[in-house]
Amino acid sequence: MTSADHGNRGLQHPESAQHPGQAQYLEQAVELATRNVAEGGGPFGAVVVTPDGRIHTGVNRVTRDNDPTAHAEVVAIRAAAAAAADFDLTGSVLYASCEPCPMCLASALWARVGRVYYAADRHGAAAAGFDDALFYDYFSGAAPELMPVTKGDIPTSDVPFQAWRAFDSRKEY
Secondary structure, eight states, rough: OOOHHHHHOOOSOOOOOOTTTTTHHEEEEEEEEHHHHHSSOOSSSEEOTTTOOOOOEOOOOHHHTTTOOOOOHHHHHHHHHHTTTTTTTTEEEEEEOOOOOHHHHHHHHHHTTOOEEEEEEHHHHHHTTOOOOOHHHHHTTGGGGGGGOOOOTTTTHHHHHHHHHHTTTOOHH
């Protein structure tokens, strides 16, 4: 598969079943995104619904906060985790106004989000000037030159992990 092929594939999921409330939460994410544009933010919104039915929202705050990680999905995940006082959002569902970028997908994975739904795809985002195809290529291994990552060989590299294993009060994640 070429990098061009990978960049054109959307996110795939074997199940196509509708989730209860899917359209409602996707509409809410799109409304958040549209309102965010009117308020000077990026055109992205997200909703996290936790297993107990609580709703947490986020909008893209990248330019507002000068924070390249403040994507709508990450902001919504942060809100849900803060409200739950727990970083584990197992069983939660993420609804996004647009197909999540690799960083947002990784954030959802780290939070143990169970499923992701999105409205617009990456091609619509690219047409509006938000082209993440290169990032998808990078993580597929097709564009390693984008940002070389190299392991440094130092004798103390394992010291933080030794401290972690020895710390009896650690909270596993």
